[in-house]
Amino acid sequence: MRVDKLTLEAELHEVRDRIRIFDLDRREFLRLCAGGLLVTMSSSAAGPLAQESGRGFGGHPLPQEVSAWIHIDADGRVTVYTGKVEIGQNIRTSLAQQVAEELRAPFTSIAMVMGDTDLVPWDAGTFGSRSTPTMGPQLRTMAMNAREMLLEAAAERWKADPATLVAADGRVRNPATSESLGYGEITRGEKLTRTLGGDPVLASATVWKIAGTPEPKVNGRQFVTGTHTYPSDVVRPGMLFGKVVRPQGYHATLVSADTSAAEKMPGVQVLRDGDFIGVVADDFWSAEQAVLKINAQWKVPPQISNAELFAELKKGAGDNGLSEIAAALQNAEIRLEETYTVAYIAHAPLEPRAAVAEWTDGKLTVWTGTQRPFGVKDDLAKAFRLAPGQVRVLMPDMGSGYGGKHTGECAVEAARLAKAAGKPVKLIWTRAEEFTWAYFRPAGVMEIHAGAQKDGTLVAWEHHNYNSGPSGVGTPYKVANPVTRYHEWQDAPLAQGSYRGLAATANHFARETAMDELAHALSMDPLEFRLKNLDDPRLKAVFVTAGEKFGWGKEKSTATRGFGIAGGTEKGGYTAACAEVEIDADKKIHVRRIVQAWESGAVVNPDGLRNQVMGAMVQALGGALFEQIEFANGNVTNGHFAEYRVPRFKDTPQIEVILLDRKDLQSAGAGETGIVAVAPAVGNAIFAATGERLRSMPMARERS
Amino acid sequence: MPDLKLNVNGTLRPVRAGEGEPLLWVLRNKLGLTGTKYGCGEGQCGACTVLLDGRPTRSCLTPAAAAADARITTIEGLEHNGQLTPVQEAFLEEGAFQCGYCTSGMVLAATALLHEKPHPSEDEIVEAMDGNMCRCGTYPRIVAAVRRASSHSEEKKEAAYARR
Numbered sequence: 115m116r117v118d119k120l121t122l123e124a125e126l127h128e129v130r131d132r133i134r135i136f137d138l139d140r141r142e143f144l145r146l147c148a149g150g151l152l153v154t155m156s157s158s159a160a161g162p163l164a165q166e167s168g169r170g171f172g173g174h175p176l177p178q179e180v181s182a183w184i185h186i187d188a189d190g191r192v193t194v195y196t197g198k199v200e201i202g203q204n205i206r207t208s209l210a211q212q213v214a215e216e217l218r219a220p221f222t223s224i225a226m227v228m229g230d231t232d233l234v235p236w237d238a239g240t241f242g243s244r245s246t247p248t249m250g251p252q253l254r255t256m257a258m259n260a261r262e263m264l265l266e267a268a269a270e271r272w273k274a275d276p277a278t279l280v281a282a283d284g285r286v287r288n289p290a291t292s293e294s295l296g297y298g299e300i301t302r303g304e305k306l307t308r309t310l311g312g313d314p315v316l317a318s319a320t321v322w323k324i325a326g327t328p329e330p331k332v333n334g335r336q337f338v339t340g341t342h343t344y345p346s347d348v349v350r351p352g353m354l355f356g357k358v359v360r361p362q363g364y365h366a367t368l369v370s371a372d373t374s375a376a377e378k379m380p381g382v383q384v385l386r387d388g389d390f391i392g393v394v395a396d397d398f399w400s401a402e403q404a405v406l407k408i409n410a411q412w413k414v415p416p417q418i419s420n421a422e423l424f425a426e427l428k429k430g431a432g433d434n435g436l437s438e439i440a441a442a443l444q445n446a447e448i449r450l451e452e453t454y455t456v457a458y459i460a461h462a463p464l465e466p467r468a469a470v471a472e473w474t475d476g477k478l479t480v481w482t483g484t485q486r487p488f489g490v491k492d493d494l495a496k497a498f499r500l501a502p503g504q505v506r507v508l509m510p511d512m513g514s515g516y517g518g519k520h521t522g523e524c525a526v527e528a529a530r531l532a533k534a535a536g537k538p539v540k541l542i543w544t545r546a547e548e549f550t551w552a553y554f555r556p557a558g559v560m561e562i563h564a565g566a567q568k569d570g571t572l573v574a575w576e577h578h579n580y581n582s583g584p585s586g587v588g589t590p591y592k593v594a595n596p597v598t599r600y601h602e603w604q605d606a607p608l609a610q611g612s613y614r615g616l617a618a619t620a621n622h623f624a625r626e627t628a629m630d631e632l633a634h635a636l637s638m639d640p641l642e643f644r645l646k647n648l649d650d651p652r653l654k655a656v657f658v659t660a661g662e663k664f665g666w667g668k669e670k671s672t673a674t675r676g677f678g679i680a681g682g683t684e685k686g687g688y689t690a691a692c693a694e695v696e697i698d699a700d701k702k703i704h705v706r707r708i709v710q711a712w713e714s715g716a717v718v719n720p721d722g723l724r725n726q727v728m729g730a731m732v733q734a735l736g737g738a739l740f741e742q743i744e745f746a747n748g749n750v751t752n753g754h755f756a757e758y759r760v761p762r763f764k765d766t767p768q769i770e771v772i773l774l775d776r777k778d779l780q781s782a783g784a785g786e787t788g789i790v791a792v793a794p795a796v797g798n799a800i801f802a803a804t805g806e807r808l809r810s811m812p813m814a815r816e817r818s
Numbered sequence: 819m820p821d822l823k824l825n826v827n828g829t830l831r832p833v834r835a836g837e838g839e840p841l842l843w844v845l846r847n848k849l850g851l852t853g854t855k856y857g858c859g860e861g862q863c864g865a866c867t868v869l870l871d872g873r874p875t876r877s878c879l880t881p882a883a884a885a886a887d888a889r890i891t892t893i894e895g896l897e898h899n900g901q902l903t904p905v906q907e908a909f910l911e912e913g914a915f916q917c918g919y920c921t922s923g924m925v926l927a928a929t930a931l932l933h934e935k936p937h938p939s940e941d942e943i944v945e946a947m948d949g950n951m952c953r954c955g956t957y958p959r960i961v962a963a964v965r966r967a968s969s970h971s972e973e974k975k976e977a978a979y980a981r982r
Contacts, residue, residue: 202917202954330913337918338906338925340853340893347852355847398847399839464857464865464919464953513855513919514954545858721913725956729916732955755862755951763944766957 151263151297151306153256154183154235182235182249184213184256186264190284190298192217192224194253197237197488198245199229200511201519203785204722205245207332208325211719212250215325216257216317219284219297226332229487229509239486241517241612243685243783246718250781254316259308267300319716319777326777328721333511345483345512346468350538353470355398356531357405359391360547363414363748364608371410379404385534392527394535418607419746424455424559427581431601437563438597442574446565448635449574454560454624456582456811457742458608461555462760465513466548467524471531472538478505482525483512490522497526498533516733517612517786518552549753554743555613556606558582560624570638572647577625581606583617586684586790589625591647608745614730615786618684619737619793623811626680626794631807640798641666641679650683652713655774656690657681659711663772664692673697676803680794681711686782688713688774691731691791694767695799703814705735705796707768712788715779723784727771730788736761738793739814822886826851827895835882842866842877845892853893853922857951864950867923868892874930893922896929905929908967909960916954923950928964937968 182196194213200206210224217224227233229240238244261281268286269276272293280287287294319326336342361368368389377384381396382404391410395401418426443449469482478500484490487507494505507525524543532539543551558581565574575596579587584600600617613619633643641661648654661667661679671677674697681690691710695703712727740759744752752758797808824831826849835844840859845851845868854877857865861876868877869891877885896903902910905928915921924947931938931946938946943964952960 202919204916330910331915333918334910334913334915335902337915337921338893338902338909339897340851340922342918343852344855344919346856347846349850349852397836398843399836403836462953464863464917464951465855466857512917514917516953542856545860545863725913725916725959728958729955732957733953754860755858756860760951760953761955761957762951763948763957763961766955769958 150188151186151260151301152183153260153263153307154309182252182256184217184253184260186260186297186301188298188302190219190223190296192219192297193227194224195227195234196249196253197229197231197234197239198249199240199485199487199509201240201485202514203245203726204331204719205240205249206511207329208246208718208722209249209253210332211325211327211329212254213257215322216254217261218281221324221329223284228511230506231487231491231508232506236488239489239520241485241520243687243786246714246781246783247686250718251316255310258316259310263306263308264297264300267306268295271295271300319781322716325718326716327719329719330721343510344465344468345470345481345510346465346540346542348470348481348510348540350470350472353538353540354394354396354531354535355401356392356394356528356539356541357401358527358541359393359405359408359410360551361389361414362412364417365748366412366414369411369413371408373408375407376404379407383535384408385531387530390530392531392534394531394537394539398540414748417746417748420744423458423557423607426607427557427559427603428601429603429605431578431580437576439563439565439574439576439595442595443563443565446573447568448566448632450562450564450628450631450635452562452628452631452809454562454620454627454809456558456560456620456623456737458554458557458610458745459613459737459741460549460743460758461516461518461552461613462548462755462758463512463514463516463518466543466545467519467552468540468542469525469528470538470540471525471528473529473533473536476504478529479508480506480525480529481508481510482522482528483515484509484519484522484525485515485517486520489520490525493522493526494529498529516614517555517616520612521553523551545755546753549743549758550750553609553611555737556582556610556617557608558617558620560620562624562628564628564632566632566636568636570636570643570646572632577621579617579621579624582620585616586618586621586625586682590650590653590683591629591644592649593647608743614733615684615789618682618787618790619734620811622680622682622790623738623793623797626682626791627797627807627809630678630680630794630798630801634801639667644679644681652688652776653681653683653690656688656711656713659772659774660690660692660709663711663770664694664707664709666692671799671802673803676799676801678795678798678800678802680791680798682787682790684787684790686714687784687787689787689791691795693792693795693799695796695803697800697803703739703800705739705765705767707770708792708795709770709772710788710791711772711774712784713774713776714782714784714787716777716781717773717775718781720773720775723773724771726784727773727788728769730786731769731771731792732761732766734789734792735765735767735796737811738796739765740812742812742815822882824849824882824885824890825888826890827892828889833882838881840878841868841880841882841885841890844882845877851892851894855919855922857920857923862949862951863920864923864927865920867926867950869926869930872930872933874927891926893925896925903929904970905932905963905967908963908970912959912963912966914956914959914963916952916956920950920952920954924952924960928960928967931964932968938964940965
């Protein structure tokens, strides 16, 4: 299974998504948890989700469109069901904090059921920094309503006015009589249900007691003791191990295959189905050995290599007609016309794709690592011509994804092998398979034409992005009639798809480098130049904060030490970074220090947020300095960690994350935009030291 | 298939391993110790780190048969009677993980380092841990956790000394 063309931008996934109605399994589930309190929410009526799905009510009667639900059982245990998944971004903890907050229940009483397609309502997936701004308010609204229902039920029992009762710590108390009931005691034997619609009305973050605090990750102990079950750790009774024979290049066709030696191995079965060749064996080692014994010959069509990449990507432009802002440019006192590029890079999550597939009475169950359990369920239903009710996907919290695990190829392969073998099959991709047969962050070419007056006023702006995507292409700076455009290229040489931040990294690299070039051409301080051309107070605030904490302007760059700044906003997150680089005697670049200011509205969990932003900064350094997929003739030629360098301990500078907690604003997502400012800040610092302007990511490679 | 007896976490475990089969697969697939992770199979990422006689070792490149005479410690072998080691405690206290997939290898690499050198400098920590990869980029917190564990170990030793 190779996915040749993936949707570039998460937003497109969302538009394509459709609102589902309950299938029988979920109705059955609702009946089963009837004892207790159940709150569901109409996704079509909820403002944020309506935006996410891009659809309105759709004419379905309630409660058929439900985005999540909360159940409180007779023991007071609270279970939250959501299609969002935990991939390291800490959403399991931060959503539970928000439920505990609004429900006035202990944090430890909340359990999250996530990403099990039989138990949770349909969800588009976990991407686009959407979990916090969409699922957060929905769960808070449901929890708040559950609290109201509990107060009303207690009031009825005590013949009291609900307004006089107090909900706290999972109990309702009557201060007048000192009576008190646990939430479970209130619901016992009764069935309380409510389905909500309309806009959420939520408590302000200024009064949060559980949300807004640095609650540690709920399953941290499992990580340090090795007891957490990742998708690749799932074991089923009678399970076999699978391997797939990979083609010798992209778009290859099978010419011949001799599988006789593998078939003779004890406990090994070989499956052939067209160009698909797979094996299953009693143990993983035998499966690996069996695949090595299969002699398959493939015909690989000629394909381009790195060297031709950027010319290829610009084919999508057609007759571009640069520059559309000719008149404005003509009148500018300072002009800039430059081209910037970013390479293909790999997500390289430490846990590669993994799936365990099991067929029982015609029903398929697959445990797999994915950011889109329902998307993978669709893939499986389509591949095996199954009704939705015949497929279940479970997503144990996985070894991350960074946008790289949206697709279900490994799940489909495992299911194919399991179907042929008549037993459950586990398939784990090798690192080399992950580097070759997954998909990549798109490479891109960015062209910027810009003009400014000598007083530092920006007067002309044109930014074209070829192939990498539209995210972050628009400029936040004040300028009349800017032209910003994304040029799609359908025949990109490698499979490409979402990557943390999407094209915002590429577009910020181009724009923030160009802004630095203009500032230097104007002999203006780069921070001052930006602030002069900014209106957005939130973006200004992160720039000013990063500059202050870094000590911007206190020391001048020298030939061996340079300082750079960059920033931007995307997906509701605002960020600015200051970088310090050292150039050693061998002219090697060392990034010594990065200070990054971050603002994404009210902070739900400052410890988790700080961790996530710091991680984005470290990951950003890889793409900024040395990560690059090399390819030729339909093959990746550096698909190993020994050749494809990702950031390690030694590459990590001193990092400071400054969080601006705007309790007066809705919480935005924070998984992605923290990655955008580092590359241009580092590049600008290199220029400040060396006078050498690097316009291609990865920059350390360009330089060497 | 040779029959082996592996000394894993203080227990002798009889197991059949294929000729050349890596210790990683035997631990994960035959002994049910899935805390040891596959990350690359090439000794580059450290997710599969175990201790052989206390030394950090890449179980993906070590044939199981070669570990037959060694004391093998996996992540599952650190906790005793519900008591975490100072390194495990320190990782929890620093929140030194995101997805947690690298954590087993990180904890074991740090455990070996602190056994060898109870008070490493920051540079020594970075040098010793550099073969372990965290794609989520949690490195600064991991360094902080190793430092914290280093001072914890000292406190515990001092406490033990005071009790004597």
